[in-house]
């Protein structure tokens with residue numbers, strides 16, 4: 203076990219790295235962040251910020267020298283960097299699991315092989331594949347780049363073969379998956395913490411609503427039947443076992459008409475849909491990440507209040523700062539800003555969590571807040 207007071211390292215200093223750093227520091231750890239951006243949200247508040255690329259050997263060695271264990275906040279960190287680090291100190295999650303999560307083709311192959319349901323899909327590596335598979339495709343569908351897509355980026359809605367061919371070209375002819383467009387009743391996610399011993403702790407299932415491909419609000423607990431909630435939790439835990447996972451794992455599900463669950467994607471890290479845990483649960487997803495990283499015991503999260511998390515996008519800064527005075531009058535609202543200098547459209551600047559014992563009241567307030575936030 204790595205005692206509080208020791209140093210923990212993290213690859214990535216975005217908002218997830220920042221909230222990990224805050225959780226670790228409040229437990230007495232010191233945190234080294236490796237992120238190439240000198241003003242990264244996590245780097246700014248860290249005890250040591252290593253400003254290097256993620257594959258810079260000197261930077262990685264320095265991170266290993268100062269830290270007692272290392273984790274990551276994003277899936278696009280080069281798996282080889284995690285491998286290099288794991289020769290030197292404990293690393294979670296492990297490179298093999300991150301490699302699966304960072305590539306949609308690998309991810310879907312792994313999930314299908316291990317008996318998890320995914321949306322029907324086809325893999326395209328080049329235009330020949332598109333031509334060869336065209337007869338078996340069902341339209342409409344979504345064409346998604348296999349790597350480096352996020353928040354709906356690198357993704358196109360396709361209604362026929364002509365659009366598929368032009369879409370594949372527009373996405374740069376990179377490896378893609380083409381997924382059947384499913385009719386969804388809800389989107390939910392489950393966050394699991396799993397440690398080296400295989401001990402697990404699972405957070406309440408949350409319900410996620412997206413706008414323009416970006417998470418807009420999270421409602422917790424999810425308003426879906428109990429049987430589906432428990433099936434989602436069981437699947438997420440089974441997936442953690444299948445990956446022999448160590449760390450925080452988020453599993454995003456589609457709930458289809460009729461109640462069947464399909465895994466959309468997985469994230470090998472804390473997730474935007476788990477931010478509500480900071481204010482509404484006995485332990486947050488970030489504290490749980492600190493616990494896995496340092497070998498402390500996991501605790502079973504208990505949700506002490508219903509919650510709605512509202513993402514704050516840069517669009518709300520179009521006419522200057524949002525009206526915090528009006529928004530923060532209500533004592534059910536907790537504000538989290540990530541310390542980003544520049545507000546750009548679609549950029550995640552922070553989030554608000556509304557906590558209320560009555561979920562409907564929290565939802566009502568979230569609607570009022572969204573009006574105050576203006577277009578976003």
Ligand code: AMP
Pocket residue numbers: 321344346352353354357381382383384385386389412415466467
């Ligand atoms: P993703 O980046 O894959 O999580 O996709 C972003 C959002 O697009 C999802 O949260 C869904 O709202 C929607 N979406 C993605 N794939 C599908 C699909 N196969 N069928 C219906 N909606 C989808």
